[in-house]
Amino acid sequence: MKMPSSSAKDRPISVWFQKIQSGEIKLPRFQRHQAWDKNRICSLLDTVTKNLPLGVTLLLDVDKEQFVSRYLVTAPQTGGRVTEHLLDGQQRLTSLWRTLHDNYEDMNYFLYLNAYDESVPDHEKTDDSEVWYKSRWTNKDGKTMPLWVDDPKSCLKRGVIPMNLFRPGDIAIEIDTWIDDALGALKPTATDTDYETRLMEWMNKKAKLKDQIRDFRETITHFNLPYLALPSQTSKETALQVFINMNTNSKPLSQYDIIRAEIEGVRGVSLDDYQRELDENHPAIKHYFELPFLILATSALMQGKLPNQRGMWNMSKEDMVDNWSKMTKGLSKMATFMESQAIYDRTRLPTNAVLAVIAALYIDIPDNLDSRGNFEILLKKYLWSSFFTDRYENSAATHAFSDFIMLKNIITSATKADGSHYTENDVPVLNRELYSLATDDELKRVGWPRRENIRARGIMAVFSKLGAYDFADGSPLTRQQLIDGRRHYHHVFPDALLKEIEADSYFALNCALITDKTNLNISNKDPLKYLKDRYNSTSEDIVNSRLQSHLIPLDELKSGDYTGLSGDEKTYKVKSDFARFIAKRAAYVAKAVDILADGRDINASEIIKDVEEDASLIQDVV
Numbered sequence: 001m002k003m004p005s006s007s008a009k010d011r012p013i014s015v016w017f018q019k020i021q022s023g024e025i026k027l028p029r030f031q032r033h034q035a036w037d038k039n040r041i042c043s044l045l046d047t048v049t050k051n052l053p054l055g056v057t058l059l060l061d062v063d064k065e066q067f068v069s070r071y072l073v074t075a076p077q078t079g080g081r082v083t084e085h086l087l088d089g090q091q092r093l094t095s096l097w098r099t100l101h102d103n104y105e106d107m108n109y110f111l112y113l114n115a116y117d118e119s120v121p122d123h124e125k126t127d128d129s130e131v132w133y134k135s136r137w138t139n140k141d142g143k144t145m146p147l148w149v150d151d152p153k154s155c156l157k158r159g160v161i162p163m164n165l166f167r168p169g170d171i172a173i174e175i176d177t178w179i180d181d182a183l184g185a186l187k188p189t190a191t192d193t194d195y196e197t198r199l200m201e202w203m204n205k206k207a208k209l210k211d212q213i214r215d216f217r218e219t220i221t222h223f224n225l226p227y228l229a230l231p232s233q234t235s236k237e238t239a240l241q242v243f244i245n246m247n248t249n250s251k252p253l254s255q256y257d258i259i260r261a262e263i264e265g266v267r268g269v270s271l272d273d274y275q276r277e278l279d280e281n282h283p284a285i286k287h288y289f290e291l292p293f294l295i296l297a298t299s300a301l302m303q304g305k306l307p308n309q310r311g312m313w314n315m316s317k318e319d320m321v322d323n324w325s326k327m328t329k330g331l332s333k334m335a336t337f338m339e340s341q342a343i344y345d346r347t348r349l350p351t352n353a354v355l356a357v358i359a360a361l362y363i364d365i366p367d368n369l370d371s372r373g374n375f376e377i378l379l380k381k382y383l384w385s386s387f388f389t390d391r392y393e394n395s396a397a398t399h400a401f402s403d404f405i406m407l408k409n410i411i412t413s414a415t416k417a418d419g420s421h422y423t424e425n426d427v428p429v430l431n432r433e434l435y436s437l438a439t440d441d442e443l444k445r446v447g448w449p450r451r452e453n454i455r456a457r458g459i460m461a462v463f464s465k466l467g468a469y470d471f472a473d474g475s476p477l478t479r480q481q482l483i484d485g486r487r488h489y490h491h492v493f494p495d496a497l498l499k500e501i502e503a504d505s506y507f508a509l510n511c512a513l514i515t516d517k518t519n520l521n522i523s524n525k526d527p528l529k530y531l532k533d534r535y536n537s538t539s540e541d542i543v544n545s546r547l548q549s550h551l552i553p554l555d556e557l558k559s560g561d562y563t564g565l566s567g568d569e570k571t572y573k574v575k576s577d578f579a580r581f582i583a584k585r586a587a588y589v590a591k592a593v594d595i596l597a598d599g600r601d602i603n604a605s606e607i608i609k610d611v612e613e614d615a616s617l618i619q620d621v622v
Helices: 013-022 038-049 090-100 152-157 172-186 195-221 236-246 255-267 271-281 291-302 309-314 317-322 324-340 353-362 369-388 396-411 454-465 479-483 495-500 516-522 527-537 540-548 554-558 567-596 604-621
Strands: 007-009 025-028 057-061 084-088 107-113 129-135 160-162 227-230 487-491 511-515
Touching: 013 025, 013 090, 013 195, 038 090, 038 107, 038 129, 038 195, 057 236, 084 090, 084 236, 152 160, 152 172, 172 195, 227 236, 255 271, 255 291, 255 309, 255 317, 271 291, 271 324, 291 309, 291 317, 291 324, 291 353, 317 324, 324 353, 353 369, 353 396, 369 396, 369 454, 369 567, 454 511, 454 567, 495 567, 540 554, 540 604, 554 567, 567 604
Parallel strands: 025 084, 057 227
Antiparallel strands: 007 227, 057 084, 107 129, 107 160, 487 511
């Protein structure tokens, strides 16, 4: 009997959604659950909204299910007849379904339209679009933060429209309501001057926005997500082999490979030789990111181009080679500056978007000590503001470019059209009305720093700036310790203790970067037990100063004696102690952030003293 062959077919997203809605499509359980992170989801949505090719998925036609199956995450569990198993494409379909139905619990996705962003000057507005995400959390009052995400007016001022407004289906009323809420405050009243003219402008603005939403919805609704279909007679073994083959990736040429070939063809010079010399003369640079990216991003900024793929493609390759020595100088000084801020490597760098900006700015910073000192204060403000605002959570390259231009204007004493000079308030990331610093309430919810989380790594960078002395041997944090793997992320309140009471321990504010030997010695001891052991081996003042270099609140840590406790009594005490510990450490870090983002240095004892005095004043008022 001849086996039917597989067939390639087209299918728009609207039809995929109909089949998911009816329960016709399910997943074999051997498929892993959704694993794509927010950045990859944004990239997928960008591809769809720009109507670019996405590649094929793989289906197995189903008469009788050969595999134990499950529904896509958050899809309706209809119990209806299954006609297809999705062998490859789960990540894409699940991401599209969840973002367009807005059912991620801790994340919202938006389409950013540059033309509506009120922080972008009119002469810089374009027709560009990009998909953004925004993390959500619940504050102590039970409100989902940040509040602006749920306010259409605030969203539109930032240039963002919720992705769920672009989903296929009959949602005209939902769209009209959102537009009315977003633009309602701009509607003129009959008593306004030029009422009819302004009313017509307002109506045109509504119509234009509605048309743009309609156009993007049409693109998404009819976007073709093609698929290969294996016939239902395909054996389980064959289907699995095809699944494995479809998921085998080959390594494509990188952008740097292509640009290198272009330069060698045009200029006859070896970019490899240039890069090798750069690495040999300035070995610290590569600790912060791959040299090819830093070279391309810095060169793009030097030529007034965005530090992203488009800017790198468009920049002059001849100028890139001609400016090599300047670019080298900038990258070298960037690495020195980062080390001065106690940031030593890529793994603990909160965001790489700042690297090329700082390197390119150093090219215009004079070597005169006084001038360089003043401008390096400006760089400190920029660096720490980038770590503790949400400026670089989305469109990092675009935002880095805008910040770079404004910072360069300040450094070069450029003037505006009216003859005035640029100020720090013109730099978006330094403008607190646009980008406020993280509050202690937000810091308390930041996750474990091993994950790629700007805020978590920023918190650890604060401790590193204070020395992050090891609890036991008193050694300060150094790059060499990180290279040698001698520093580990350690739970201050033990993970085992918090698991016992079913509490999450993986918060940045419950983390300390200490040596592996100290980590093993602490093991799962109660905080007080470990402190007593340390006090027996050295003085209490010395141990306390080491802990304070991590901004660890001593009184809250010392309260953790759980000897003889069990059941509800132990649970209550551990939870209470841990909450107080996190709250106090958050206050310490927030204070440190305020100082660092002002370009000043920090001192652990002064931070702790200031916070305690502030708390005392508040208590006195109460």
